[in-house]
Structure formats: structure tokens, C-alpha cells
Amino acid sequence: MRAFFLITRSVTGRLLGLRRSIGLFVLTGSIAPLLLVLAPGRSSEWMATFYNDITVGLGFSILFPVAALVVSTAALGEERKSHTLPFLLLKPVSRWAISLGVITAAALASFVILGAGVIASWTAAAVVTGDWSIGVSTAVAAAVQSVASAALFVPLGLVVGRAAVAGLGYLLIWEVTLGNVIEGIQASSIYRIVVSAWADLAALTPDNLETVTEVLGRVEVGVGGAVAKAAALAIISVIVTGWLLKHRDLVPE
Amino acid sequence: MTGAPRATDARDVSDATVVATDLSKWFGQKVAVSEVNCSFGPGVTGLLGPNGAGKTTLLRVLAGLLSPSAGKAAILGRNPKRHHSVYRHVGFVPEDEAVYNHMSARRFVEWSAALSKVEDAKSAAQRALDTVHLGEDADRALLGFSKGMRQRAKVAAALVHDPQVLILDEPLNGTDPVQRARLIDLFVQLGGEGRTIIVSSHVLAEVDRMATRVVAMVNGRLAAAGSVSALRDAMSDTPRLIRIDTDRPRRLARRLLAGNWVESVRVDPAGIEIRTSDAGALGHDIAVAARETDSVVTAVSAEDDSLESVFRYLVEQR
Numbered sequence A: 001m002r003a004f005f006l007i008t009r010s011v012t013g014r015l016l017g018l019r020r021s022i023g024l025f026v027l028t029g030s031i032a033p034l035l036l037v038l039a040p041g042r043s044s045e046w047m048a049t050f051y052n053d054i055t056v057g058l059g060f061s062i063l064f065p066v067a068a069l070v071v072s073t074a075a076l077g078e079e080r081k082s083h084t085l086p087f088l089l090l091k092p093v094s095r096w097a098i099s100l101g102v103i104t105a106a107a108l109a110s111f112v113i114l115g116a117g118v119i120a121s122w123t124a125a126a127v128v129t130g131d132w133s134i135g136v137s138t139a140v141a142a143a144v145q146s147v148a149s150a151a152l153f154v155p156l157g158l159v160v161g162r163a164a165v166a167g168l169g170y171l172l173i174w175e176v177t178l179g180n181v182i183e184g185i186q187a188s189s190i191y192r193i194v195v196s197a198w199a200d201l202a203a204l205t206p207d208n209l210e211t212v213t214e215v216l217g218r219v220e221v222g223v224g225g226a227v228a229k230a231a232a233l234a235i236i237s238v239i240v241t242g243w244l245l246k247h248r249d250l251v252p253e
Numbered sequence B: 001m002t003g004a005p006r007a008t009d010a011r012d013v014s015d016a017t018v019v020a021t022d023l024s025k026w027f028g029q030k031v032a033v034s035e036v037n038c039s040f041g042p043g044v045t046g047l048l049g050p051n052g053a054g055k056t057t058l059l060r061v062l063a064g065l066l067s068p069s070a071g072k073a074a075i076l077g078r079n080p081k082r083h084h085s086v087y088r089h090v091g092f093v094p095e096d097e098a099v100y101n102h103m104s105a106r107r108f109v110e111w112s113a114a115l116s117k118v119e120d121a122k123s124a125a126q127r128a129l130d131t132v133h134l135g136e137d138a139d140r141a142l143l144g145f146s147k148g149m150r151q152r153a154k155v156a157a158a159l160v161h162d163p164q165v166l167i168l169d170e171p172l173n174g175t176d177p178v179q180r181a182r183l184i185d186l187f188v189q190l191g192g193e194g195r196t197i198i199v200s201s202h203v204l205a206e207v208d209r210m211a212t213r214v215v216a217m218v219n220g221r222l223a224a225a226g227s228v229s230a231l232r233d234a235m236s237d238t239p240r241l242i243r244i245d246t247d248r249p250r251r252l253a254r255r256l257l258a259g260n261w262v263e264s265v266r267v268d269p270a271g272i273e274i275r276t277s278d279a280g281a282l283g284h285d286i287a288v289a290a291r292e293t294d295s296v297v298t299a300v301s302a303e304d305d306s307l308e309s310v311f312r313y314l315v316e317q318r
Helices: A002-015 A018-028 A031-038 A044-081 A085-089 A095-129 A136-159 A163-181 A183-188 A190-201 A206-216 A223-247 B055-063 B084-089 B105-115 B121-131 B147-159 B177-192 B204-210 B228-234 B249-256 B279-293 B307-317
Strands: B018-027 B030-040 B043-048 B070-075 B090-093 B165-169 B196-201 B213-218 B221-226 B240-246 B262-268 B271-276 B297-302
Touching: A002 A044, A002 A095, A002 B105, A018 A044, A018 A095, A031 A044, A031 A095, A044 A085, A044 A095, A044 A136, A044 A163, A044 A190, A044 A206, A095 A136, A095 A223, A136 A163, A136 A190, A136 A223, A163 A183, A163 A190, A190 A206, A190 A223, B018 B055, B030 B055, B030 B070, B030 B213, B043 B055, B043 B177, B043 B204, B055 B070, B055 B165, B055 B196, B084 B090, B090 B147, B105 B121, B105 B147, B121 B147, B147 B165, B147 B177, B165 B177, B177 B196, B177 B204, B196 B204, B240 B249, B240 B279, B249 B262, B249 B271, B249 B279, B271 B279, B279 B297
Parallel strands: B030 B221, B043 B196, B043 B213, B090 B165, B165 B196
Antiparallel strands: B018 B030, B018 B070, B213 B221, B240 B271, B240 B297, B262 B271
């Protein structure tokens, strides 16, 4: 347990380096200035609808997953590239503890960075709509996004050299493009898992409902189901990452 | 008959703590380590070889960072890839310069101590940092450290849990002469305490100063293992250069030339340099010849007993 906390703390600290945090906050927080720029002369209902639409259409589809992807692939990928993995691996610590610690750290760091963006857009949306509860659903969805992305992209960073590029390809091709046309893969789509959690808690206007239905396809709305799926992904990821740490060659020739 | 020493390690395995058995490692078509059998026990062992000889790969396999493609690696009787508890007794300094730049030296070493299950990680870290003379800079970020300071921080992190086995891959890289001398003294001291210290290097003079035993690799294969002098003796058919300081060099040289083990002689006013194919026989004959020629022999020394000559020879044989 001590090893788990030590690893989680040190990896989280590394992932939340100043340059990366600022850069990704610029990305995840970019919805806030848009809201403030568009607000003058528009009704609070219009702004609430716009906030929800842009959160689903831009935040959950691109901004948040990209930020979480960058953080999560760096969790072990950076260690591999910078040749610091021996410091972590040559310790009397089970590979499962290392795997769990690193994935937890990636989820925590992702949530801090997404959370900063969510708070910025939440504050801006609350100011222009007068509804201070408007961002709760986005914050919960960001937590689901953080866990699911860490589960998927931490092992990817361990085994693929350009994991961020590969992950971006996955997001754009699998999640955004194929997910829209092939119903069978929608249930496993992180984007749709996140939106299903968000939609369960958000106050949706009829326009928003139309957007959400279009995005989710066959996926049911429900925060419980989304949390369960993210947790299942995380458990599978801990097992896969632990296995990789135990059996693969993790330093270059 | 070839002059190369047998490519096996004759160490008595009863005290071996690190053992490679028929160990091979290849990456695709490239064979990095081929059928290596060797063992390491208490004391400092130098792992020698030119760049690309397979030293780093061998150390990484022994440490459990890489899986062997064939054969076995064991530390304290266990496969480190499977039994991670063995790392409680193992310290490893990787060749790469990288460290955790976001940490201070103290935090890095404390973190290593805590992960190695050291009870009082703070005190242990302070001791380790003092041992490598980083106590005063311990709270500075590793990012701002020179290469030599980073090396010492890595050594401190490897030492902090008081390991029985230390695997050091080019640990003196980037260190200045003073730091190098201190680290060499430290490794000699740790080896003297009965720990197994494996130090890889391609700088022969360094290994010559700290190792009592060498394992030499060339082209991924074990070229030789043993003490420097034993290795030199194993090259029995290679002429050795012996210098004899005497007051009557010409008379003594003429007498020694009668022995059929002398290949060539060079005489100077202070003595003789003899190239011989049988140093043992020559050694016996020197005393007899000195008596017969009424010469006073003040010194006899092997001119080519350095690691450099041993190593050059091994590389040429391969």
C-alpha cells in the first residue's frame, strides 16, 4: 500500500509539470472565453443550450480526450523514453502495485487538468446563465473521462513509441468517425461513455437532447453505467499493464 | 592451438550471488549476448568490453530489465524477472544519464529508499547522499545537476537500501577525476565488505584500479573471466614482455638467449627486455643465469601485465 501511494504521488507530480499543465489548461479551458465572448445580447437559455452543445461537441469529443490522452500516455511512456523506468521497476514492489499506482496517478493528473478547464467553463457558463449548478454534470463526466482515458492510454504509452499520435488516431478514427457509423462499437466508445454520464446529470434543453441522442446512438444514458464501464476498463488496464511490466522488455536494446 | 583463454568462468559458484547460465539475448536478427556462462560473487568484478560488446545488455538481463532469449539469469538464486522481492538486496545504476528531473536529489534517494522498504528512509537517504558527497546539494533539483552529480545521485539511490548486490553500468561516466577516485574507493570498500559489485566499463585503467576480477566480453560473447594475472597467464602461447634490471645486462642476455623460450632480447644500459613464450621457465632460469654470469638482478617485472594488454589481446583473438 505504501508503494502504491509513493508511486501515485511521484507520478502525479511529474505529470503535473508546469509547462504541460499550462499548455493543456489552455486547451481544456478554451470553452470559457468563447462563452464570455458570445454572451452579450443573448438569453441565458440560449447560452445554457450553447454551453451544453459545445461541451458535448467540442469538450468531450476533442478537448478533454486529447488532454487526457497526452497526460495518460506520458505516465509510463515518458519513463520509457527518458530511460528512468529502471528506477521504478527494480524495486521490491509487485508489478500490480506499480500498474495501479501509475494508472491512478494518470487519472488524478488528468482530472486535475480537465477539472481546471471544467471550472473555467463552469464559472463562465454560470456567470452568463445565472445557473451555478450547470457545471456539475461536466465535472462528473470529466472524472469518468479521466479514469477511462488513463485505463486506455497508460498501457499504450508503455508499448507504443509515439503513443500520443497513435492515441490521437484512435480518437479521430475510431471514436469520432467509425463510432458515428458503426453502431456495434458505440458501447465501448469512451466518448459515448462520458456523454452518457454527463447527459444523466445535465439539465438538457430539447435541442441538447437531440444532439445527445445523435451522439449516443445505441448507448443508454446513465451515470451508473458509465462509472461501472470506466471502473471495468481501469481494472482490465491494471491487469494488462501489470502483465506488460512483468513480461515485456521495457528498456531498449 | 589458439591463445585465447577459455570462454568460461571458472569461479567457484558456491559463493556466486549473480549467475548467468547459457545466457543469450537477441533483438530480431541482432545477437547482443550469446551463450554467456559466468558468475559474480563478493568483491568488485569489472565487466569489460569495447562499446557494443554486450555489457549493458548482459547487465540489464541479469538485473531483470530484459528477459533472456535463451538461458537463465539469477540473483541470489532467484530469477529477478519473476521474484521482485530480490530487489530488496539489489542496487542498480543504469548507464543512461536520465534521472527524475522534477525531484531533488534528497527526494529521489528517499523515494528509492521508501520503495525499497527501508524503514527510516530519511536517515538512510542522508547517509547515502553523504557517502557520495552530495549532502550539501541534496535539496537542489536534479535538473540543475551536472552529469557527474547525477551519476552520484544514482549511486546514492542504488546504495540507500544497503544492497548485497550492486550492478553498476558505467558508473564513472561524466565524473571528474576527484569524484572518480572517491567512487572507485567507495566501490572497493563495498566490495571489501563482502558485497557483490559488478562494474561495467570500457576504461581499463578504472577497472584495473578497483576490480579484483574481470569478466571480458567481445562481440556479445564471454571472452575471458578471472583475475587479471590469471587471464594473462592463460594466454600461454602469447609472448610476454619481461624486464630484468641488472648491472650486467649484456652477459645476462647472452646467457638467457641459450634458453629456447626466449624469442627476442633488447638490451639497454640498465637492463634487458625479453619477449618470451614461457614466462614461468624464464623466471626459473633468471636466478640460475644471474648466478652463472655473476650478475646482480635488482628487479624483474612484467611489462605487459596491464588490463590494456590483456584486453587488446582478447579483442584481437575475437
